[in-house]
Structures are given as structure tokens and as C-alpha cells.
Amino acid sequence: MSEPTTLKKNEKKYHHGDLRGALLEAIRQLIEREGADSFSIAEACRIAGVSTAAPYKHFRDRGEMLRGVALLAMDRLRADMQDAVNAHAPRTPERVVALGQAYVDFARREPGVFRLMFGLSGDHAEDAELTEAGEKANLMVEGVVSDHLDLPVGSDEVRLRAYALWCFVHGHSFLVLDGKRSDAEAALPEHALLDLVGRAILPV
């Protein structure tokens, strides 16, 4: 027990100890290295030091592996956002900016899994856990907006503006990751952008 996720060379045993965890980590790395759609299970097996049939004892298929990685990532993203919110006083523009910045930073830091969480994960199979994790993050944002506007959390006004903010940072993140910005756009100071939008959508 207390076996590390990656075994030391000589400690090779027939039973891995935590193959599921080791595979999730290996897959995460591969996704970052070569994208979620072109990573290969075989490669992950090589990293984990296990045969290509082994993963199927822990995951039903490729999709379930990806969903596992996405789920962990979604929790990390939410934690980042929560930290950003906690670091600033309520009803300040800084808090809103920091929240958005956390989202974009995550996308930049883990572009592969970020794309996975949104784009690829929903390829055709809805995952209840992932959806739930996402809605939890969403609720937090609505909380911040509700605070800011001094309006009830469930109100349309709050939802509309919270969603507008989400759309913005989400779109920006993808345009950054996919390199779709022109040079001039890439040169725009990100803080100014977040500040402009934050103040525009959430009037003081």
C-alpha cells in the first residue's frame, strides 16, 4: 500500500497497485503533448508499463478514459476559480477580473485537457458526473454576479450576465489556444480586455 502511481524499475509487480490512477495521469500527459484526439491508448500503456489490454479492466472504452481525465480537470478548474474569488473583496471589479483570469490561465496552462473538458468530452456521450462538476463551477460564478448586482441568485438578470461573462472568457480562451488571434489582437493587454468586459457586463 501507499504505492506510488509510477513504480520504480525494480519494483515491477504483476499487479500494478493503482493502474487506474497511473493511466489517468499518463493519459493527461499525453493529451497535453499531442492532443486529445490523437493520443493513443497503446502509448499510455507503454508509459504505465502494462499491456494494451489492461486498461479495459478499469475503463469500458476510450471515451471513459477521457471522461475520467476531464472530470479531474474540471475539479481543478473550479478550485482555481474559487481561489481567485476568495482572494478579492466582494463587489469589486478586481474580483470579477481575477475570476476570468483564472479561467483563461487554466486554459493556457492545460490547453489539452481544457479542450477536452468542453469540446471533445461532449462528443456524443453526456457524462452526468462531468456535467454536475461543471454546474457546480457555474453556480459559483452566479454567486459572484449575484453579490455584485445585489440580486437573487436565480434571477434572469443574474443568469444572463453571468452567462455573458462565461461566454466571453470561454471564447477568449479558445481563440488563444487555437492561435486564431491576429498579431494585433494577440498584442492587446489581457488585463485591459478583462477589465473592459467585466465593467461593461457588470455595471458598478
Next chain:
Amino acid sequence: MSEPTTLKKNEKKYHHGDLRGALLEAIRQLIEREGADSFSIAEACRIAGVSTAAPYKHFRDRGEMLRGVALLAMDRLRADMQDAVNAHAPRTPERVVALGQAYVDFARREPGVFRLMFGLSGDHAEDAELTEAGEKANLMVEGVVSDHLDLPVGSDEVRLRAYALWCFVHGHSFLVLDGKRSDAEAALPEHALLDLVGRAILPV
């Protein structure tokens, strides 16, 4: 000559006539049906009625086929946006809303290629033609914003606000396509959303 892209059953000839065009169309359909990353060249060949080796006389590899489809799509998108702009008077909020709506409508109408144009196309190979087509669309948006604010096209103010608008509609489009909105968010009237953001980012 004037051969249709799909041959009638009995008109089978050794040389297809316009295999390149036929493949691009077949691939486009397949992308819409099953996504850009899981479409198979073999399937496209079956549709076009040729062997699986034939496409390589017209495209270097899979990526070049996808880029071909994306390029055509980018032109369609730009045309849609241009039409929307032309349909409304300058400096009206309606014009901005219509422009955004055209973007979102395209994403909804051709979700597969829309994802392709942005996400997958830039997997790691930059395509000069596609980038150029994209920048042409971008320039149009900056023109509208410049008009609206009565500021020069190259100014940072124009670029910043144009880019903010783009981020917003882009993010919204992806969230819609990927089904990431909660039920409450999906119920928000889209026009209100576009109008809110348009007026917030481009003050009258």
C-alpha cells in the same frame, strides 16, 4: 466537363471528373454527421465511389483534406456575416446584433465544420490560406466597430472592442454546440443576450 460532383450510377467512368470537389463535399457531410476527428477517409471514398488510395492524388494527407473543407466553410461564414451587416444601417445596435447572430447561426447550422475551422484545423499545422480567410472576416468586424465608434480602424480601442465581441459570440457558439449550458442558461433568450452584450461593449 460540367460533370456533377456525384456521378449517376451508370455514368461510372474511370476518371471521376472532379474527384477533389466530390471528396470535399463528401467529407463535409461526414464531418457534420460524425465529427471531424472520427470521420474516415475510407467512408468518404465509398461515398464518392472510388478506392481508398484515390484521394492521395489530390491531397497530401488527412490534414490537407480537412483544411480544404475548413477553407470553403470560412468563406461561407464571412459571406453570411457580410449579408447580415449589409441588411442593417450603420451605427445601429441592430446591425451589431445581426452580425453576432449570423456567427452563432452558422455555428448551429454547421457545427461540425465550425468546430473544425477553429479547434481542429489548428491542431499543429498553420494554414496560410485559412488564416488569411479568417483575417478577412475579422477585418469586416473591425470595420463595423470602427463605424460605430467613429474611430479609425487600426486604433486599439476599436480592436479591443471588436475582439471582445468576437470572444463573446465565439464562446457562446461553442457552449451551445457542446451542450455545456445548463437548462436555465439554454432558456435565456438569445436575442436579449446579444443585445445586452452589444450595447455593453459598444456604447451608443
Next chain:
DNA sequence: CCTCCAAGTTAGCATTGCTCACATATGTAT
């Protein structure tokens, strides 16, 4: 009419996701 070359073909390679039957270790009850 002949010749050349673009545009097809068939055959085949390595790799992929996944399944099967079998092997091995671990934990629990006796």
C-alpha cells in the same frame, strides 16, 4: 496514331481500439 502523364487501381504495411481465453496474485473462509 502514338506517347506521356494525370488519375485511377489493387495489395500491403504498421498502428489503432477492442475482445477473447488464459495466467496470476490477493483476500477471505475454512
Next chain:
DNA sequence: ATACATATGTGAGCAATGCTAACTTGGAGG
């Protein structure tokens, strides 16, 4: 301790994939 049941590993093998190589076809231009 012994024996068994079960979770977790292996190895061989399937069909499908992207792509290449060597051959065939047929149409256009001298």
C-alpha cells in the same frame, strides 16, 4: 496453513484506419 473466488494482469488476434508502392487506364497534345 489451504483452498477457492475474484480482481487484475497477459498475449494473440480481429477488423478498420491512414498511408505507400507498383501497376493500369484512358484522355489530351504533338
